[in-house]
Amino acid sequence: MASVEVSLTVGRLDASLALLTTKNHHVIEFPTMLLPDNIKAGSIVKIQVAEDAELERQELEQFQTLQDEILEKYGRHSPQSPVLKV
Amino acid sequence: MASVEVSLTVGRLDASLALLTTKNHHVIEFPTMLLPDNIKAGSIVKIQVAEDAELERQELEQFQTLQDEILEKYGRHSPQSPVLKV
Amino acid sequence: MLSQGSIPEVREDDIGSAIDERRAKLPQFQDLGPPDLVSIVKYTPSGSASSHNNKRSSMQLEPSVSSSAGGGGGGGSAAAGDLHANDKHKGEVGTFLYCVGADTSDPTSIAVFLKNMADAIAEKPQVWFGRHKPYRVARVTFATWNAFRQCDVEVVVHIPGAVQSYFLDTRGEVLTVAAEERELVWAETFASGVVRAIAMMADNREDGEVNNVVETRILNPLVSGEIGDVADHFIDVFPLLYARGVALGAPCDVACASRTNNYLCETLLHVTRLTRNFRRCRAMLEALQRDHPEVVVLLARVLLDADLEVDAVRLVHDDLSAHGGLVTAHRSELLCVQAAFLLDAKHDYAAAQRLAQAAVDCAPSEFRPWHLLVQSYVCLNDIENALLALNGCPVAPNRDRYIFKRVVSVAQDSANLHLPLPMDVVLDEVTGLNSRDIINEHKSVSPALLNLPAATLKANARTRYHLLTEIARKTGWESLLRYRSKLFVMEEEYQVASTPPTEEGDPLKPDGIRTKRLCERWLDNLFMVLYEDLKAYTLWQAEQLHFEAQNTHYSKTTTEWELLGLCALRLGHREEAATAFEAGLQHRFSAESSRKLLQIYLHERSRLKKDSDLSSSQVTAAVLDYDNKIIDLCVKICCWNHRWYSEFSVLLLDSLSVVVDDMGITKLSNEISSRFPETVVQLANDNLLAFYADFTDDGYDK
């Protein structure tokens, strides 16, 4: 499964955003919320990002079930009091 | 070691920023650069962030070595041609 | 009903200066652009001048071939400024007004419209700044913005004489249009005009469709056509323009306009609903869908408007199930259609919430998915998630509704403003209202009531405020505050947390900030706004109770009642709002109170019809009662609009249509005749009843 793993240095950080730098001169605004609690300016963090195919499949399945329920409930019968015919 | 792990849904994304949503109604601007290549709108990603204490220690050591070298090279001898005495 | 009294005019300091100013401002026109401009040159005829003119040939309705728009022939590059340099008369005076809703589908239609206006002015001596002036019109120029092509279309009618028409690009240069493109350009020009008229009414419906540019004549674009049925024509040209609809911009609850989410599409849906032209529109969209799959969004909405629920549900289901995991560009919009349907029509809040969440996930920066998500949570009584989702709503502080703006600035009390009182329709209570008295009434209102901040919220801020008031209605104020401090970090806590680490590298933040989150500043502000509204409302209710307990009459002016009613309405207290508006309307007419009351009545009436606790005869009697009140309000508002040069209101057409559905056009007409003077009856027939009878797709009973 494709995944990205990088090490970054934590520069400034406030309640919402942290500035992380990479070795090749990227500066990345990163949500502080996604940083562990013990992180402070000067820390080095390892970030791993991977696609969660299994969860994606589950969600898709649940969504399809919901769609089918909606069709069953509201798409099988003629409306009770059609105001108009087209 | 403290680490954060979250699952997020990828909404819009462009060359620099992706918008990710959490189940509890956070919207997070995330650098596209840190997403794997196969990610597209609708994907679910797992993000893990952890402090890299070992790398931190190494970097600190290297930095200290550099400092000591600088002291050795430039801080041990009197300057060659002092213009002023204080 | 074109009469001298229904044409407002602004006198120019220099003849033609309004057109010049418009041309200079073309580069600033955005999206839908401003209303059309009518520039008039008129004169009081002397012997020599009129004999000079009589030498001219009679009016020629076809555009002169020498102009570029006239067929791409020779001489098309003449500077537009030169085209005015004819027809000098002694004692000429230049005037202008704005105009909306005129048929701009070809130069002939525009010329006929201008000629009618010229005739009205010349019909009899005009009352002109206190004197009677026997004006003749030398020429009339019409300028209308083609929003698709970003060009201004000008038509000049010389009387007597020729008609010229040309297209100007944003630099004011004459644009050459190839003969084969001519039809398309005029279709664009026509649609731009219809969209402007409808979009303004739709965007400002909550604000009573009020237009602040008083020197504007507003016509119903759906009945003003010289070309036959305007609605049919609009539906027919829609496919030609569809792919460029984004150029027109979108309502302010859209963050980023798309092909299916813009003013052109919104207008199509309004036109179709108003004229009940569902069959034609459905066929058109089904054909269009073959090349543009995303049209499914519009098709679903039309089917729902046409009460073809089953068809709509299937259509949406099939599209949402077809693409597997891939997220189509229109997925979020379609999910919103489905969510809104489940929420409003089916009260299936749990399903609506999941759909809204799915819409948010694939378009996190769009507004509507978030609004629907909050709404679902409110309906599910899930206050915490409702507040969190509200806090997550994206905002666009600079977006605003489409309103008409002046191209030529005119002071409110300008000595150049000619604002006649239309004497052709007289309903004392309405048309005789003294605006000075109302201003004085305003001045006497307590500032606390007059300056409630909720009254000035704009665009999406108002929507988000509405969502907050719905939450507050479920929780009450005290409990709302508890929720707030449980979920959100307060500003002070934030300040501490965001201070950069000093000396020793402070720990990141105080405990708890991770589980709580920052309350967006705008939401914090809305809490304050809500507090002010609640304070005013509570004070009023307590006062009134106190007076009633003492058997004293609780006396307020109409303006005060109106402000109290609006406050109650914002807080969702519909019944108290109605009481306030009704109390105010007992003293005198108020357009704003009438419009709000009209909307309350419509709402109550529809609730009644669904009320299963009442017997059918009870319902019928109660509905009839509401119908009569609705008729009364609609006719009065129609008179008021006419007095301010507007003959078009989507609100009135929508409102009265439910009455027509109940009693048919003939009975409604009789009702109106029995209650109102002849001129008012005529106006109601022209502006309202004739529309149902002659301009709709036989959805109404005679």
Added chain:
Amino acid sequence: MLSQGSIPEVREDDIGSAIDERRAKLPQFQDLGPPDLVSIVKYTPSGSASSHNNKRSSMQLEPSVSSSAGGGGGGGSAAAGDLHANDKHKGEVGTFLYCVGADTSDPTSIAVFLKNMADAIAEKPQVWFGRHKPYRVARVTFATWNAFRQCDVEVVVHIPGAVQSYFLDTRGEVLTVAAEERELVWAETFASGVVRAIAMMADNREDGEVNNVVETRILNPLVSGEIGDVADHFIDVFPLLYARGVALGAPCDVACASRTNNYLCETLLHVTRLTRNFRRCRAMLEALQRDHPEVVVLLARVLLDADLEVDAVRLVHDDLSAHGGLVTAHRSELLCVQAAFLLDAKHDYAAAQRLAQAAVDCAPSEFRPWHLLVQSYVCLNDIENALLALNGCPVAPNRDRYIFKRVVSVAQDSANLHLPLPMDVVLDEVTGLNSRDIINEHKSVSPALLNLPAATLKANARTRYHLLTEIARKTGWESLLRYRSKLFVMEEEYQVASTPPTEEGDPLKPDGIRTKRLCERWLDNLFMVLYEDLKAYTLWQAEQLHFEAQNTHYSKTTTEWELLGLCALRLGHREEAATAFEAGLQHRFSAESSRKLLQIYLHERSRLKKDSDLSSSQVTAAVLDYDNKIIDLCVKICCWNHRWYSEFSVLLLDSLSVVVDDMGITKLSNEISSRFPETVVQLANDNLLAFYADFTDDGYDK
């Protein structure tokens, strides 16, 4: 050298209007604020008026006790406006000018300064708009901005009569200052004035210290004191103000001002360097460091300025090693000091790069760390990383250098401007320059050369452009373009990549965008700017070669030579730049060319001294040659500055100090006397030599 000819004035339409306007604008004053304002009321004495005045007592230099600043006594809340309501004379005229560098350490110093100015005006009939006017001065008002306390300090001198002083808050209300705070407030006021004068010179050094507000009299704050040694005083009060230095703002290469990185600290370092007052400053900072560890940053810089390298290196090393992994707030600044030292003084590029990178890592949004990082890479010939780091530089488009701005707007050609020619110093070549001729010369320059975009780059954009030109010098243009397209995604590629996925959920982006990155728009723009400079430079060089090959004289005006020289200088072609400036200066004097040439000479001179290929006598001869050229330029620029009412230039004091170090003050004085007329010699003595002799900490040989 205060004479009538060195006081510019602007005539007021209403007496006192400048002071009124300043008061009205107090809420807009930011950071350092505007220059001081001197408002003068003068009159031509008639019999009655002067007898009226003679009743008054003689001038009283102590502030009147009734004013709040005078000791916190009674009546302190009187509105400041009332304090002017005395002294009405017939034929009164109001004038004003700005002033910088006056000693504002107490009301007495200010009063003496104002009295001297009044005496100069009354000394003899003033040439006033073409007529001789025997003016007397009725009163002078002085207003100076206390940037620490955000208040304006006003001193009014009535002649003859009392002195009043008071503090106004930003609303224009008189501020009550407790007696025990008085000393502190005056220390703030004093320091604010010194910082304004020095910061303006330092920030605009690259622009020739040019001040565009012509009606300004600029004095050297370090010699203007009535209180003894200004530099000593500044160093002594520094600890009192240190903690509030952030209020003064910081130079534009600082993103966020800190306690050790702001105009107050910069001024301390300039004052210490100019006056060679290192001992006093070091002792003060060492004491201050006990409570404020971050002062180590300033201490290290002072030690380096004092050539105490070993002390500095140890100090920095110890601090950077002391905190373990914890990042102190001043760490990034200290790393920058260390990196700059290794880069500039030691040419240890590899170490400098690692330190700059460490500085970037702990302050990624600061400017200087990035600039140093790029610089290190350039020196290491690592072009790719230099470009990537340049692209990473944070930007602040709205930050600009500190310049003097008008508080009262005056048109360039205003009939109220009184701009006398100071006749006390005459050096024909310089003071006789006809500005009309120069304007005409400007008009004849080809627009391509006149409008080179690099010339108008501001603040950090200029720094970043300089870094880009250094890269270009290493690579050449063609190779630079290859690097660019290898490293960066072009705008068009980006557009494709950022299009949202349509139908089928497009793959994220075309191949390769991951390894490349977006070129920031400003960097893209700088490439264009560089291209224009290179084009102009290449064209010039080719033309000149062509002329020389044909043995034709290559003829240019001074303005053209100047523009070519500036272009060459920007591109790092120092030798060609010098040739151009020298060629231009053969026709006529130019202040800009002279200043740039001065800087080139200083640079070459210092290179010479380090050149080990030359014999010591060769070096001495060549250095002497440069010294003579430097003397010549400095004296001429000094005359030019004096002609424009400015007696202060950090550039000149710094430049001439190297000559003083070579030959001593006496020899330098003799050199000047032998070459220039008496008045010029006097000026150079007053404005330059006297400074080294009397206002420095015996760092110079007599």
